[in-house]
Amino acid sequence: MFRPSTRHNIPSSSSNPALEVKLNKRQSGIGSSGNGGPSSRYPYRLNFYERPPTLDITLEEFETFAIARLRVLSQIESLSHRSLPFAQLQSSITNYTKQHLLLSSNTARNANLDEERRKDEIGHWVLRLSFCRSPDLRARFVRSELALFRNRFETDDVNERAQFLRSLEFDWQIVDENEKMRYEKELRNCMWEKKDDAFRSESWFKVPWYTVPDLVGSRRVFIRAGMAYVPQSLQISLVLQAFASRLEKALELTAKNLPRLDEDDRLGPVIDHLASSFLSGVASSDYQSSDSEGAQGVVTAEMVDDVARKHFPPCMRNLYDRLKRDHHLKHFGRLQLGLFLKGVGLPLDEAVVFWRRMYGATMSDDKFNKEYKYNIRHSYGQEGKRTNYPPKSCQQILTQNQPGTQDSHGCPFRHFSPENLSSFLSNTYPQIDRSSLEMKDILDSVKNTHYHVACTRVFELTHGIKKGDGLGDGESVAHPNKWVDKSRELEKDIIDRIKNKEDSDEMMIDS
C-alpha cells in the first residue's frame, strides 16, 4: 500500500507489492552516497522495477521525477505513431532520453549513478499510480514503458546487460545437447546464419510458445509440443515479454488497491493531473513554445492588438476582429482564440484582463466573474481536471467541432465560401489584391482542399517571402502558433538588422 509517513495508523498490508513510498516533507531523502560507482541498491542500469522504493522522498521530487518520465513516455508514444524506420525511432528515443532522463552505465564517468537511477525508479513508480486506473491507460503505459526499456536494453553495455539478466533468475529451460542434435535440421532451418559454427555455438531456451508471440508470428522459432525453441540471439523477445507481463500484472494489482490508498490530499491531485496530461498530450510534439514564457517573451493584454495586426494567421485574425467588433465570441471561438493566445505567451492574469476588456460594457463584472473567468482559468489548467490544454493545431481546427451557423471559429480557408474568403483576405491583408494572380492561386488551392497550402501562400505574401519557402525550408503552416512564432522571429531579425546597422553607423561616426 501507499504509505505516506503521516501519523495516520493504517492497517498495513505489507505483503502487497503495489507501492511503498514514504513521504517526508521536511527532509529531502537523498542518501549520502554521492558520486562514484554503482551502489548496492542500484547495481545495474536496467531495472525491472520489481521492488518498490522504500526511501523517503520530498513532495517536490515526487512530482518532478514523474513529470520528467512522463515527458519521455509521451514523446515515445508520439514518435511511435509516426511510423519511422526502426533505427531512426531508436535513435530519436535515445537522444530524447539523454536530454530528459539520463541513465548512465556503470562505466560512465562524471555521472551520479545513484541519483540518476533513483530518479528513474521513483518516476516509474509514481506513474504506475497514475496509470493503473483504466485498461486503456494501462495498455498505453505498458507500451511506452516497454519501448523505453527496450531502447535502454539495446543500448546497454554488453557485460552489464548479461549480469543484469543473470540477476533476474529467469527459469528458462535450456535445451540440452541431446535435444539440440535431435532437432538439428529444424533448428538450423529457423536460423538466419547457416554456417556450421554458428549452429554449434548457439544455444537454445525452451519456453511455452505463447510467451514469445512476436517470434511465433514471424515464424522465427521452431515449435514442438507447445514449446518454442528460442536461440540466445533472440533472447530480447523473452526479456521484453517478461517485462511487459510483469508490469501488466503489477498494474492491475495496483489498480485494485488504489481505492484503499490512504493519503492526506497531497498526492491525489498530483496523480490525477499526471494521467490527464498524458491523455491531452503534454510534451507531445503538437506545439511547444521554446520556454514557458512563450517564444518571444510575455505578451500583455495591451500588446495583443498590436501582435494581432502584425502576426496573427487568418483564422485568429478573423476571430479577433469579430471579438473586437461584437464584444462577444461563441464558446468554441473563445476556446480556439484563448488557447492560441496562451501559446503566444499571454499569461493567465493577462488573459483575464484581455477578455474582460474585450467584452467591455456588454457584460457586467458579476456575470464575467461567474461565467467566463472559470472557463479562462480552466483552459489554463487551473480548474476542473486541471489539464493544461495545448493550443489547437490546424488539423484540430479543420476537423473538430465544425462551426455551426452562428459560429465564427474554424479555418477561413475551409469554412468560408470562396467569395467571403477573398473579400476577407483582401480586406485584412493589403498585400493581397482581390483580382490578383496570387488570389486565384490561393482559391485554387482551397478548391483542391489544400488548405494549408493556401494558408502558407498567404504567409509568404504577407511577409515578403519567396513562393515555396513557407515558414522556412518549405515548411507549411500546420499550427497557428507556428505562424506567429515565425512571423515574430522575422520581425525580430529585421529589427536586429536595423539596430546593427545603426550601431555600426554610430561607430562609423564615432571613429
Added chain:
Amino acid sequence: MPIPIRDDSMTDYDPSSPQVMNAFYRRLFPYRPFFLWLNQDQVPSKLFTHREFAFTLAGDVYIRYNSFHNSDEFKKELIRLNPSRFEIGPQYSARPRDRKTLAAGALQPQRRELVFDIDMTDYDEIRTCCTDKKICKRCWGYIAAAVKVLDHALRETFGFKHLLWVYSGRRGIHCWISDQSALDLNDEQRKSLVTFLEVIKGGKEQAKKVNIRGSKDDAEYHPVLGDALENLKMEFVKLILHDQDCFGTEKGWEALLAILPQDRDLIGGLRREWQSDPTRSSVDKWGDLQQAVAGLKKGNQLLFKKYERAMQDVILQYTYPRIDAEVSKHRNHLLKAPFCVHPGTGRVCIPVNPDQVDEFDPDTVPTVGELLNQLDKAAAENGETPSQRRVEEYEQTSLKSYVEMFEKHVAAVLRDSRSTKRATKQEGMDF
C-alpha cells in the same frame, strides 16, 4: 406435443418453420454435454455464467449479450426464443446480460476456446465441381485436406489435446480447442498463432498467394510447413490432379502458369504444348511441367532450384488450409454453436472425427427433418408417450452416435480441467 404421425409416408419437416425448430430444441438438443463442454465443470462456473450467447431470431433479429446462470435457464430461454441459430462468444469479466448496469469498459472478454473456421468460399477459385453455396462429396476433399494439416499442426506443434471439429451445416468446418492453455490465450497470442499458420494470403488480384520464403523468395520453409508439405503432396495428386482436374481447362492451366517463375522458354513451351492438345489431363500437364523443370537441372542449376521451390508453393497454394483468420484472432468473435441446425440446409452441425474426415459426406449429415421423422417412427413402434421415457430422445435417432462422440470429447476435457484445478488448489495451499 407429439407431431402427428401418418402411416408410412414421411412428414416433410421444413427447418425454417418455427414449430420444427421448437421441436428440435425441446426434444433433441443435447443440453447436458453442451453445458459441460462450455463450463468444463459440473457446477456452473464463470466459463458458463459469464459467457455470451447470441441468438438469431426469425426476421433477422439478432440479440447479443445473453448469458445464463445454468443449463436449465439456458434451455428454457432457447425454447422460448426459438432462434434459427445461435452463436457462442467468450467468457467476459462480468455477466454479459448485466452490461447496461456496468461501468463503461468493464465488460472485457477474458477466456475463450481457440477457434478456427474454414469455409468453402475461400476455395471457389480452385474448385471445379461446384460453385457458390453448393458443396458435394468431391469438394469436401479440400476441407478434408485442410483438417488433416491443421489438426496435425495444432496437436504436434502447439501441443493442444482437446480439438473438436464441427461441421458448419453447409460448406465449412469449425474447430474448437478447449485446452486450458488455449482458453487463456490473449488476442495478441491468438494473432501470432494464426499468422504462424497462415500461408495463403492475398486477394483476388494476386495470382501467387504463397509467399513464405522471406524477402528474396529463396529461403527454406519453416519446419512446420515442411511437415505439411509432405502430407499435402499426396493430397495434391489425388485431389487437384485426379479428382478436380484443376489444370484441365485453359483458365485452369493459365492460372498455374501465372504463379510459376516467368521463364519465357519454359512457360512458352508448355503453353504451346497444352494449347495444341487441350485434352491432356491435369496429371499429364503436371508431368510435363516436372519434365521441363528436370531438363533445367544440368544447364541452369539456379533456375532449376527456383522452379523446384515454385512447384512446392503451387502444392501449398492448392491444398494448404485456407483459414478465416479474423475468426481466430479475437476472443470476442462469435461462432455458431455445435448442434445448431443450419437454417438453409436443415443439417445439424455435428462433430466430425478428424481421423475419418476423408470419409465424411456432407450429404449424409442428419437433417432436423430426418431426426424428427425417426422420433415419430420410434414413438409409433414403442407406442409410448414421450413423458414416460427416461432416456434422452436423441438416442432413438441417428444423432445418437454424434452425441456420443461429443460426450467422449467432453469427458476428456473435464478430466483435464479437474486435474489442473486440483493442481492450482494444491499450489494455493502451499502459500
